[in-house]
Amino acid sequence: xxxxxxxxxxxxxxxxxxxxxxxxxxxxxxxxxxxxxxxxxxxxxxxxxxxxxxxxxxxxxxxxxxxxxxxxxxxxxxxxxxxxxxxxxxxxxxxxxxxxxxxxxxxxxxxxxxxxxxxxxxxxxxxxxxxxxxxxxxxxxxxxxxxxxxxxxxxxxxxxxxxxxxxxxxxxxxxxxxxxxxxxxxxxxxxxxxxxxxxxxxxxxxxxxxxxxxxxxxxxxxxxxxxxxxxxxxxxxxxxxxxxxxxxxxxxxxxxxxxxxxxxxxxxxxxxxxxxxxxxxxxxxxxxxxxxxxxxxxxxxxxxxxxxxxxxxxxxxxxxxxxxxxxxxxxxxxxxxxxxxxxxxxxxxxxxxxxxxxxxxxxxxxxxxxxxxxxxxxxxxxxxxxxxxxxxxxxxxxxxxxxxxxxxxxxxxxxxxxxxxxxxxxxxxxxxxxxxxxxxxxxxxxxxxxxxxxxxxxxxxxxxxxxxxxxxxxxxxxxxxxxxxxxxxxxxxxxxxxxxxxxxxxxxxxxxxxxxxxxxxxxxxxxxxxxxxxxxxxx
Amino acid sequence: xxxxxxxxxxxxxxxxxxxxxxxxxxxxxxxxxxxxxxxxxxxxxxxxxxxxxxxxxxxxxxxxxxxxxxxxxxxxxxxxxxxxxxxxxxxxxxxxxxxxxxxxxxxxxxxxxxxxxxxxxxxxxxxxxxxxxxxxxxxxxxxxxxxxxxxxxxxxxxxxxxxxxxxxxxxxxxxxxxxxxxxxxxxxxxxxxxxxxxxxxxxxxxxxxxxxxxxxxxxxxxxxxxxxxxxxxxxxxxxxxxxxxxxxxxxxxxxxxxxxxxxxxxxxxxxxxxxxxxxxxxxxxxxxxxxxxxxxxxxxxxxxxxxxxxxxxxx
Numbered sequence: 001x002x003x004x005x006x007x008x009x010x011x012x013x014x015x016x017x018x019x020x021x022x023x024x025x026x027x028x029x030x031x032x033x034x035x036x037x038x039x040x041x042x043x044x045x046x047x048x049x050x051x052x053x054x055x056x057x058x059x060x061x062x063x064x065x066x067x068x069x070x071x072x073x074x075x076x077x078x079x080x081x082x083x084x085x086x087x088x089x090x091x092x093x094x095x096x097x098x099x100x101x102x103x104x105x106x107x108x109x110x111x112x113x114x115x116x117x118x119x120x121x122x123x124x125x126x127x128x129x130x131x132x133x134x135x136x137x138x139x140x141x142x143x144x145x146x147x148x149x150x151x152x153x154x155x156x157x158x159x160x161x162x163x164x165x166x167x168x169x170x171x172x173x174x175x176x177x178x179x180x181x182x183x184x185x186x187x188x189x190x191x192x193x194x195x196x197x198x199x200x201x202x203x204x205x206x207x208x209x210x211x212x213x214x215x216x217x218x219x220x221x222x223x224x225x226x227x228x229x230x231x232x233x234x235x236x237x238x239x240x241x242x243x244x245x246x247x248x249x250x251x252x253x254x255x256x257x258x259x260x261x262x263x264x265x266x267x268x269x270x271x272x273x274x275x276x277x278x279x280x281x282x283x284x285x286x287x288x289x290x291x292x293x294x295x296x297x298x299x300x301x302x303x304x305x306x307x308x309x310x311x312x313x314x315x316x317x318x319x320x321x322x323x324x325x326x327x328x329x330x331x332x333x334x335x336x337x338x339x340x341x342x343x344x345x346x347x348x349x350x351x352x353x354x355x356x357x358x359x360x361x362x363x364x365x366x367x368x369x370x371x372x373x374x375x376x377x378x379x380x381x382x383x384x385x386x387x388x389x390x391x392x393x394x395x396x397x398x399x400x401x402x403x404x405x406x407x408x409x410x411x412x413x414x415x416x417x418x419x420x421x422x423x424x425x426x427x428x429x430x431x432x433x434x435x436x437x438x439x440x441x442x443x444x445x446x447x448x449x450x451x452x453x454x455x456x457x458x459x460x461x462x463x464x465x466x467x468x469x470x471x472x473x474x475x476x477x478x479x480x481x482x483x484x485x486x487x488x489x490x491x492x493x494x495x496x497x498x499x500x501x502x503x504x505x506x507x508x509x510x511x512x513x514x515x516x517x518x519x520x521x522x523x524x525x526x527x528x529x530x531x532x533x534x535x536x537x538x539x
Numbered sequence: 540x541x542x543x544x545x546x547x548x549x550x551x552x553x554x555x556x557x558x559x560x561x562x563x564x565x566x567x568x569x570x571x572x573x574x575x576x577x578x579x580x581x582x583x584x585x586x587x588x589x590x591x592x593x594x595x596x597x598x599x600x601x602x603x604x605x606x607x608x609x610x611x612x613x614x615x616x617x618x619x620x621x622x623x624x625x626x627x628x629x630x631x632x633x634x635x636x637x638x639x640x641x642x643x644x645x646x647x648x649x650x651x652x653x654x655x656x657x658x659x660x661x662x663x664x665x666x667x668x669x670x671x672x673x674x675x676x677x678x679x680x681x682x683x684x685x686x687x688x689x690x691x692x693x694x695x696x697x698x699x700x701x702x703x704x705x706x707x708x709x710x711x712x713x714x715x716x717x718x719x720x721x722x723x724x725x726x727x728x729x730x731x732x733x734x735x736x737x738x739x740x741x742x743x744x745x746x747x748x749x750x751x752x753x754x755x756x757x758x759x760x761x762x763x764x765x766x767x768x769x770x771x772x773x774x775x776x777x778x779x780x781x782x783x784x785x786x787x788x789x790x791x792x793x794x795x796x797x798x799x800x801x802x803x804x805x806x807x808x809x810x811x812x813x814x815x816x817x818x819x820x821x822x823x824x825x826x827x828x829x830x831x832x833x834x835x836x837x838x839x840x841x842x843x844x845x846x847x848x849x850x851x852x853x854x
Binding site (some may be wrong): 027030048148179181182185186198199201202205210211212385386414415416417453461462464467468469470471472473474475479495513514515 | 634646670672673678694696698734753759761787788790791792796797799
């Protein structure tokens with residue numbers, strides 16, 4: 001097989017995995033096909049589940065596997081894929097980066113379609129720099145910190161990073177724009193435009209749904225994503241070379257791979273073409289030492305060289321330069337990795353106080369364990385049919401940044417839905433069944449009334465919306481009839497709602513549907529959540 | 540190679556702006572739509588009330604539904620060839636059919652089949668659900684019915700809500716789910732169940748599921764707003780599903796302990812009579828249910844006892 005074929009094989013593979021990734025992101029929502037056999041739903045034999053294996057890329061991500069293992073001491077479902085990736089790396093080097101990684105492919109595209117740098121400047125940008133050591137620092141920081149109970153690898157893991165950026169910023173952002181156009185067209189009284197809007201809306205609904213989605217820190221996620229893409233203008237594949245912890249991990253594992261770059265110094269004319277196309281700054285030119293752990297296995301140098309002075313060949317695994325992580329990166333990573341987990345507990349979330357607003361999805365493990373497993377990938381947030389799960393900004397403290405948090409004014413936890421647990425790639429949210437959720441019951445918090453705002457309690461009139469929506473049977477919200485003082489001294493006979501804490505599961509539909517918007521008259525706090533022993537209310 | 544003059548960035552922006560301004564001008568015209576269709580129920584059509592009773596063990600709900608329509612001359616009386624039919628079931632809660640929070644899918648399926656046999660061009664299932672629509676469609680069985688019959692299941696969304704003039708005593712202008720009114724024939728297909736505020740959820744209350752906006756505020760004057768909505772929507776026919784009814788924990792229920800099996804269907808072209816008849820299934824006097832009493836007073840219809848053509852069919 002000629003090298004030209006191999007480069008095309010790489011491009012096809014990159015395209016395939018990028019498209020597969022996009023497809024799985026889009027598919028991370030309830031099936032578009034409503035037409036389930038409801039007889040199975042009645043008997044409880046069948047749960048509403050996603051049709052596609054949306055966690056595939058997380059299963060194939062060795063960083064997710066290793067951090068979950070050392071931090072939460074669990075083997076995640078489907079870790080065989082990441083084992084396969086590691087073995088592939090042991091034999092052939094960082095082929096994951098060059099052939100598979102969807103984020104790497106995106107950077108590749110951005111860097112090469114409209115390059116900011118050309119000629120000598122591009123060659124200069126593709127020189128080996130010390131900044132490459134940053135990724136080893138990050139990797140060691142993440143691993144050590146995971147060992148001490150804070151697993152935040154997902155913030156910089158390329159799969160989680162890309163998934164979160166697409167699912168929580170790019171797609172919903174585009175969706176809002178499109179939806180506004182549809183609504184605008186529907187408001188016009190031009191029949192053709194109306195039909196156009198309805199039809200187009202149905203056509204794009206598999207991707208964007210029918211509603212306006214909102215994610216609380218979506219703007220931040222989107223900004224960081226754009227920033228990282230922009231860095232490709234400074235150096236091609238800046239992320240892969242400088243920041244990516246998975247790249248660093250695979251770099252270390254590629255130490256003894258048997259696919260290597262053979263150089264023939266006598267044939268080289270020093271035309272520098274290989275340096276121009278080398279995305280990893282791995283020193284492809286004869287005369288420079290080839291940096292095995294930096295090489296992204298894109299095969300560009302081999303393909304470009306007019307003299308065939310460089311070529312990838314199977315050869316002895318020894319003899320190439322080792323991984324140069326840099327002592328400072330290693331020591332710095334170690335120190336920071338030890339310090340960070342304990343710093344992150346300074347807010348007391350785990351040991352002393354419980355934030356009332358930190359409401360976790362149903363089935364979420366106790367906070368301490370949860371933080372050892374959550375990748376902050378956003379899968380649960382994307383899959384949630386009511387859009388209630390949001391990436392936390394401050395609710396979970398420093399350690400809980402971007403972890404799932406339920407915001408009831410935005411959605412509510414559907415009583416019979418357990419989709420979030422079924423899609424969690426690491427099991428930070430347990431995969432419970434609807435029956436378990438209802439019968440145990442799994443509480444995520446509890447509701448309380450703000451009598452000053454509540455219409456009946458404040459004498460402003462009848463209202464039973466919270467009771468009407470309460471999904472438990474018997475209902476957790478009940479009434480007693482009484483006379484209260486209304487405006488101007490009137491006496492009003494109303495049904496006064498109250499919460500039965502024994503029955504309330506904290507689903508938040510009462511808060512969501514309350515007629516008082518923004519800060520409703522009934523609100524849910526985390527107190528009473530079943531995952532925490534400390535946070536119980538009743539004896 | 541490329542000799543054609545390319546559009547510069549500036550030019551393309553100008554062009555876009557021009558198109559945009561044209562579109563916005565077209566969109567400024569705001570219309571308040573009045574329901575265009577003359578209603579059968581409101582006219583002088585003779586009123587009827589039919590009780591359908593499933594007596595035999597394991598009776599077919601489909602057969603009962605067919606029989607109840609045959610008793611008044613068949614679906615052809617209400618649906619003409621080429622009609623667009625909108626059916627408003629109550630599928631607002633993502634609850635399995637046996638929990639009785641939603642319209643029995645077998646009844647829904649039978650009614651759609653009848654409409655299609657009568658020559659309807661299009662049958663639409665329309666409901667602005669409370670829980671997420673996708674989930675409601677799946678869990679209540681409505682999605683499967685739509686698939687079996689080929690009826691359209693309209694996904695509620697903001698682009699289908701339209702401010703309309705209701706002209707009621709309490710409600711003047713309110714966002715309405717458009718496909719409900721854009722039909723030649725409108726069939727109300729509610730499920731009978733208890734409700735914390737209005738006492739019962741029957742046919743008239745089903746229209747709260749046909750509007751958008753701040754509809755949770757309607758509860759502050761529930762009876763009058765229900766009557767206002769009924770005045771506006773005026774269905775051609777009402778079929779109340781009481782095959783199994785929720786007798787406590789309404790309107791969402793959630794347990795089979797809340798459900799009683801009644802094996803009844805009630806068909807009428809008078810909204811008050813239908814609701815009044817259904818109220819008696821719960822051992823309640825219609826005069827004691829606010830919206831039924833108010834509907835009768837404001838001329839929506841008459842109590843069940845005042846209807847001379849009161850039939851009963853059974854299977």
